[in-house]
Amino acid sequence: MPNVEAETLIDFCKAITAAAGASDDIAEIVSRSLVRTNLMGHDSHGVIRVKGYLNQARSGHLKPDARPQIERKFGATAIVDCQQGFGQVGARFGAELARDIGQEFGIGCVALSNVNHIGRLGEYAEIIAQAGLVGIIMTAGTFLQVSVTPYGGREPIFGTNPMAWAVPTDDAPFLLDFATAAVANGKVLVAVSKGEPFPEGMLLDRDGNPTTDPNTFYDGGMLLPFGTYKGSGLALMMEIVPTLLAGFAPVSSPEFRSGNPTLMLALNVEVFTDRDRFNRLTDELLQRVKRVPPAVGFDEVLLPGEKEAKSVAERSEKGIPLPDSVWQDLTTLASDYQVAVPERGVHV
Incomplete structure (x- = not known):
């Protein structure tokens, strides 16, 4: 290695x-x-x-040389056509656009259409938060198509459907970035590449039986949602809100086409409240979380990031x-x- x-x-x-x-x-x-x-x-x-x-x-x-274009803009909203280029390029363009609109109008909302896999969502939420705005990114779908079963089910019908939140602080943005599945598809790919078993409670084989063999995922297997019915409900909402607003169809629909439908929100803190107070209270809250005594088996309470x-x-x-x-x-x-x-x- x-x-x-x-x-x-x-x-x-x-x-x-x-x-x-x-x-x-x-x-x-x-x-x-x-x-x-x-x-x-x-x-x-x-x-x-x-x-x-x-x-x-x-x-x-995927078109390697394609560049995103603003397809439509109305007030504080915009739709970006990513032209089937690299998802990272379209997502960066979209985040910067949402940030700029948010700075002008107080809120910016951008949907990405014709977009490929955008990678780590947190990167784009951070672009927004680094300018002093709250960044929220929601996405659904995947070129692997359906991969997650709803709570209580044994047939995949959702994508991993992640979301990310980033808030400005007096230091680096505070970020939360997670899939609504137990893990992202790519974690399975990493386990396969390393020849390692998968943790229990995350994966079912094609017949709906629990398994720790990551190879079964690529043979009709499926991921479970995180947090049972709560993660399942969030995954369902991601199949509706960012997906349909970006002009895609749910990943299980006959109308689905491969991609990463994405919705980006930028909230200008100064429009809603005093920025210094927002940053101070955020920092104080994070410090209080860090001071919580660790439970048995833990050395400390870790913050996201x-x-x-x-x-x-x-x-x-x-x-x-x-x-x-x-x-x-x-x-x-x-x-x-x-x-x-x-x-x-x-x-x-």
Whole structure:
């Protein structure tokens, strides 16, 4: 399992993506997004995705050089046509647009249509929160189609349907980013790539039996929703609100087409309340949560994002550990596109 320095991995993925037809700036956006996600410890949404994206490009479903365009704008709302390009490019454009509209009108709402997999949602909520606005991202669907069964069921009918919230603070934005499934699809992909069993209580095989074998997911298996009926209800709502407003159909519908229908909200704090008070009370609340005594078996109460911050520090110093299968996929793509495999910055 090689450890690869972040900048080396960015440059490598950028070269492969550019060779596949993306312009340099698009390749930069996609590669930095994926590697940043690896740095944070979310390998399921990192460079493991490059192979799948370029397979989509080869099939014509993803257009590497496509750029998003504003399809329609009305007041504080807009629809962005992402032109079937890289999802990260369309989502960044949409988040920046929602932020700008929110700064002007107090609230900005942007729907993304014709959009491919956008990666880690939190990245786009943070773009909004870094400007002092509350960012909310909701998405549904996937190019894997149905993958999650409703609570009490044994047939997949939902996507993993994640959402992210980011609020401004006096420091970095405070972020919450989670799938409404027990885990994201990509976590299964990581377990398969590592040859590891899956945790109990998250996965059913094609017959609806509990299993820890991640390979069953790709043989008609399905994920469970998180939090039983609550996660199931949220997943259902994601199949309606962002999906239909973005012009898609639910993932189980005969009208479904592959993509990541997304809705982005930006709320300008200063329109609703005093910004300094908002930041102060948020920071005080987070500090109170950290002071809660840990339960038996726990060393401390962790806030969302703390594990990610520790991972960024560690992987920035030691490099990003990549399963052999993921590194092999990247080097095979490099061969396909006649890109040199880096020698420096790769530690085996």
